[in-house]
Amino acid sequence: MKKVYVTRLVPDEGLDMLKQECKVEVWEGELPVPRDVLLEKVRDIDGLYCLLSERVDAELLAAAPHLQVVSNMAVGYDNIDVDACTARSIPVGNTPGVLTDATADCAFALLMAAARRIVEGADYVRAGRWKTWGPMLLMGQDVHAAVLGIVGLGRIGQAVARRARGFDMRVLYHDLYVSDVPPALKVTGVGLDTLLAESDFISLHVPLTEETYHLIGAGELRKCKPTTILVNTSRGGVVDADALYRALRDGEIAYAALDVTEPEPLPADHPLLSLSNCIVTPHIASASVVTRTRMAVIAAENLLAGLRGESLPHPVKVQ
Numbered sequence: 001m002k003k004v005y006v007t008r009l010v011p012d013e014g015l016d017m018l019k020q021e022c023k024v025e026v027w028e029g030e031l032p033v034p035r036d037v038l039l040e041k042v043r044d045i046d047g048l049y050c051l052l053s054e055r056v057d058a059e060l061l062a063a064a065p066h067l068q069v070v071s072n073m074a075v076g077y078d079n080i081d082v083d084a085c086t087a088r089s090i091p092v093g094n095t096p097g098v099l100t101d102a103t104a105d106c107a108f109a110l111l112m113a114a115a116r117r118i119v120e121g122a123d124y125v126r127a128g129r130w131k132t133w134g135p136m137l138l139m140g141q142d143v144h145a146a147v148l149g150i151v152g153l154g155r156i157g158q159a160v161a162r163r164a165r166g167f168d169m170r171v172l173y174h175d176l177y178v179s180d181v182p183p184a185l186k187v188t189g190v191g192l193d194t195l196l197a198e199s200d201f202i203s204l205h206v207p208l209t210e211e212t213y214h215l216i217g218a219g220e221l222r223k224c225k226p227t228t229i230l231v232n233t234s235r236g237g238v239v240d241a242d243a244l245y246r247a248l249r250d251g252e253i254a255y256a257a258l259d260v261t262e263p264e265p266l267p268a269d270h271p272l273l274s275l276s277n278c279i280v281t282p283h284i285a286s287a288s289v290v291t292r293t294r295m296a297v298i299a300a301e302n303l304l305a306g307l308r309g310e311s312l313p314h315p316v317k318v319q
Contacts, residue, residue: 001021001022001023002021002022002023002046002047002068002307003022003023003025003044003045003046003047004018004022004023004024004025004045004046004047004048004049004303004307005025005026005027005041005042005045005047005048005049006018006024006025006026006027006049007027007032007033007038007048007049007050007051007053007054008026008027008029008032008033008051008053009026009027009028010049010073010292010296010299011292011293011296011297013293013296013297014073014293014295014296014297014299014300015296015300017297017300017301017304018049018300018303018304021304021307022046022047022304022307025041027041032051032053032054033054035055038054038060039059039060039063040063042060042063042064042067043063043064043065044066045064045066045067046066046067046068046069046307047067047068047069047070047071047303047306047307048064048067048069048070048071049071049073049299049300049303050070050071050072050073050079050080051072051073051074051079052072052074052076052078052079053079054079055079055080056070056079056080056081056085057080057081057084058081058084061081061084061085061088061090067088067090068090068306068307069090069091069092069093069302069303069305069306069307069312070085070090070091070092070093070306071092071093071094071299071300071302071303071306071312072092072093072094072095072299072316073095073295073296073299074094074095074295075094075095075096075097075099076094076207076208076235077092077094077316078207078208078209078235080092080316082316091306091311091312091315092312092315092316093298093299093302093303093305093306093312093313093314093315093316094302094314094316095294095295095298095299095302095314096155096314097155098291098294098295098298099285099286099291099295100155100156100159101159101291102285102286102287102288102290102291103156103159103233103285103286104156104159104160104162104163105163105288106233106259106281106284106285106286107156107160107203107205107231107233107259107285108160108163108164110231110233110257110258110259110279110281111143111148111201111203111229111231111257112143113257113279114229114231114255114256114257114279115140115141115142115143115201115229115255116140116141116143117138117139117140119279120138120276121138124138141200141227141229141254143167143169143201144167144168144169145167145168145169145170146167146169146170146200146201147169147170147171147172147198147199147200147201148160148161148164148169148170148171148172148199148200148201148202148203149171149172149173149174149195149196149198149199149201149202149203150171150172150173150174150187150202150203150205151173151174151175151192151195151202151203151204151205151206151215151216152174152175152204152205152206152207152234153173153174153175153178153181153187153205154175154178154205156205156233157173157175157203157205158181158182158185160203160205161173161185161187162185165185165186169201170188171185171186171187171188172187172188172189172190172194172195172198172199173187173188173189173190173195174189174190174191174192174195175189175206192220193223196220196223196224196228197223197224197225199224199225199228200225200227200228200229201228201229201230201231202216202224202228202229202230202231203231203232203233204216204230204231204232204233204234204238204239205233205234206234206235206238207234207235208234208235208237208238212235212237212238213237213238214237214238214239214240214243215238215239216230216232216238216239216240216243216244217239217240217243218240218243218246218247221243221244221247221252221253222247222252224247224252224253225253226251226252226253226254227253227254228253228254228255229253229254229255229256229257230244230253230255230256230257231256231257231258232256232257232258232259232260233259233260233285234260235260236258236260236261236262236263236264237262238260239258239262241261241262241270241272242271244256244272244278245271245272245275248272248275248277248278249271249275254277255277255278255279256272256277256278256279257278257279257281258272258278258279258280258281259280259281259282259283259284259285260283260285261280264283265282265283266280298313298314301313301314302314302315
């Protein structure tokens, strides 16, 4: 029986599939499996079922002589050295598509929460500060008819654009690699500088690569309107957190809503958390019951296919 290591508790639907065919060991801690423990556990496994929190690199592969397949329960795979896996003929799988709508929903929820200062309002009430209705109290920004700039027009970016249509937003996008844009989206492609200068809201949907690391830094933030709201549900490293803090503190932009951060998790004493105009959530964009269950199942399907020597249903393609 093949031996599999699962690096966190995941929905039962995925684990049950694995248990039918494999000997399964699961790290049950709330925090990620420690690196030294992971390196020890992979020594005699055939399959690794991991999350973004695990770094699958040359060191780990060298410690796992029997490893046949790596299955990442995530769309992104910047935690995995795919080239190193390919060199050892180890296929890598991910879970594309399934979390598109859940992530787009979350991005739009963050956008609206920031625009209408929802978190500030809830905190205001909880603190016992609500004494009366006031005409100047917690005024926010309109979403309808505003300009939304989407950086990265892949599946999730397009899903956000579809949601924006319902609010009569004008949608700009910047993406160097997407050329076949459905006309029904009614979006306009522009350069990044133009998007930054014209957008009321900016939503980030790019993978984390060498090109996109700190794509939004001090220079980019200075090009935005002082009323701009920045939303990030992609990867924390796409935004320079120190530059963002200064821009929010100094009024260069109005608000930020982040579901991903650098570092992740964000320390409780991080300067961003001292700002009332910054919402931070703990990487929950795909955290709906249906979506996370489907992710667990797809990751299990990838792992089992690899152990059987079959093509993975959802393999990571090396560019």
